[in-house]
Amino acid sequence: MIEELRDRDAVGLAALIAAGEISAAELLEATLARIDRAEAGINAIAVDLRERARAEVARGVVPGGPFAGVPFLLKDIFQEDAGVTMTMGTLALKDHVARTTCAYVRRVREAGFVIIGSTTTPELGLKATTETVLHGDTRSPWNLERTPGGSSGGAAAAVAAGYLPMAGASDGGGSIRIPASYCGLFGLKPSRGRVSEGxxxxxxxxxxxxxxxxxxxxxxxxxxxxxxxxxEPGDPFVIAPPARPFAAEVDAEPGRLRIGFSTRSPVGGRVDAEMVAAVAGAARLLEGLGHVVEEAAPDIDGELLARCYMGLYFGHVAAMTARIRRETGCASSAFHADTRALALLGRAMSAGEYVALREHWNGFARKLAAFHERYDLFLTPTTALGAARIGELDTPKRMQAIAGLIDRLGVGKVLMKSGIVDDLAFRNLERTPFTQLANLTFVPAMSVPLHVGADGMPVGVQFVARFGAEAMLLRLAGQLERAAPWAGRMPVRH
Incomplete structure (x- = not known):
């Protein structure tokens, strides 16, 4: 029974519970048994709430809803559940307990989910790999020597390993789509304002x-x-609601779409042959389904977009680490060397420099919108390179030492001019240069698991839509899922 349940999605599990074919308690124990069997090798769980979940189910306090009784894992960053530890993957917050429950978690609970814990994330959600001093290395169920990606790496590993069919995730530069690609999952990043952050x-x-x-x-x-x-009340940006429920779009035909594609890295880096093959295969499939597919890309300076993204990255790391230090009294040594270097770069950047970079975002959005006047969707690889080996993306000791010295001396401008900035930017974005466009232009995008590499690792392709067009993405994703099903393609059961 445990193995049979592993292959069901969340909608299917909710239907079994509603029909009385399985109880919420039985499903919870089956889920925990799968976690216990595989977690030692995968290490996807940051905070374990199984005893609280058992007590809630036993007391019958799980609310009704479309997913009543289905287990769920939050992401261990900004998905706040009052009274629950939220570490954000950093030693500085290892004892931090959330004081409030965010709208996301409240809506998860109202839908009837049973929250059984949270999943690992890189420190402060900053990397496309999930390896921390606090929680250790999270590994891909497809190959335990490789990362599941990040920053929603623990969530992706948990779902891919069959712990449960769905887990909370977030995306500030690809953090849903990158691990979806590496772990053979479906990952949708919504439009700005679609889901409240309040x-x-x-x-x-x-x-x-x-x-x-x-x-x-x-x-x-x-x-x-x-x-x-x-x-939510007070949200700074409110998007128009959908014309009908998103669930109704999955089985609807998308119509004949015009799709432009590109496999060239926007930052001029390598693109692995498997990623090119994934896009080529997707293009053939799309043409077979009646869509028009041709090579075309938005007229956007990819290197400028990367610099703008890194400016955002530096600035927010500086602000976040300063706030954590202020609230906890921790020393800077509580953070990884990479995080300290990023924060130093953010402190060295002037307000004027930050604003000058931020002003480019509108230009990117305008040019992407012009592209979408000609094409319904933009197709790319989700990532340029495959999942890195554990430890492969660690900053070399020499660079850590230089950054540490400059940090202690407090001369961030020197670091800005040392060449380390360009190296950091390229190291961060060479593997994953395709996903940031959707974040800086606020549009929805999805990674669809259509390809498997020669090494047996899954490879996703990305579709970028115009603002607010999640319905179009879901219609196409449903069509692709029917035409080239991926549900039966799962890693070796650990």
Whole structure:
């Protein structure tokens, strides 16, 4: 029974509970058994709330809702659940307990989910790999020597390993789509304002961060977006509601779409042959389904966009580490060397320099909108390179030593001019240069698991839509899922 349940999506599990074929308590214990069998090798759980979940189910306090009784894992950053530890992957917050419950978690609970814990994330959600001093290394269920990606790496690993069919995730530069690609999952980043970040956050990273889930099935993602979508009082940006429920879009035909594609890295880096093959295969599939597919890309300076993204990155790391130090009294040594270097760069940047970079975002959005006047969607690889080996992306000791010395001396401008900035930017974005465009232009984008590499690792392709067009993405994703099903493609059971 445990193995049979592993293959069901969240909508399917909720239906079993509603029909009385399984109880919430039985499903919870089956889920925990799968976690216990595999977690030692995968290490996807940051905070374990199983005893609280058992008590809630036993008392019958789980609310009704479309997912009543289905287990759920939050992400261990900004998905605040009052009274629960939220570490954000850093030693500085290892004992931090959330004081409030955010709108996201409240809506998860109201939908009937049973929260059983939270998943690992890189320190402060800053990397596309999930390896921390606090929690250790989270590993891909497809290959335990490789990362599941980040920053929603723990969520992706948990879902791919079959712990449960859906987990909380967020995306400020690819953090839903990158791990979706590496772990063979479906990952949708919504438009700005589609899911509230409140109440403690207005808009994460100037609206670049969006919160949703990682799933195996398209219908789970759509049904969950129906649960999560909608503004909260005081939200700074309110998006128009959908014409009908997102769940209704999955089985609807998308019509004949015009799709432009590109496999060239916007930062001039390498693009692995498997990623090119994934896009080529997707293009053939799309043409076979009646869509028009041709090579075309928005007229956007990819290197400028990367610099703008890194400026956002530096500035927010500086602000976040300063706030944590102020609130906890921790020393700077509580953070990883990479995080300290990023914060130093943010402190060295002037307000004027930051604003000058931020002003370019409108230009990117205008040019992407011009592209979308000609093409419904933009197709790219989700990532340029495959999942890194554990430890492969660690900053070399020499660079750590230089950055540490400059940090102690407090001369950030020297670091800005040392060449380390360019190296950091390229190291951060060479593997994953395709995803930041959707964040800085606030549009929805999705990674779809259509390809498997020669090494057996999954490879996703990305579709970028115009603002507010999640329905179009879900219609196409549903069509692709029917035409080239991926549900049966799962890693070796650990």
């Amino acid at each position: 109440p403690s956050i207005g808009e994460g990273w100037e609206g670049a961060v969006c919160t949703h889930v990682l799933t195996r099935s398209v219908r789970d993602s759509a049904a969950m977006l129906d649960v999560l979508a909608g503004a």
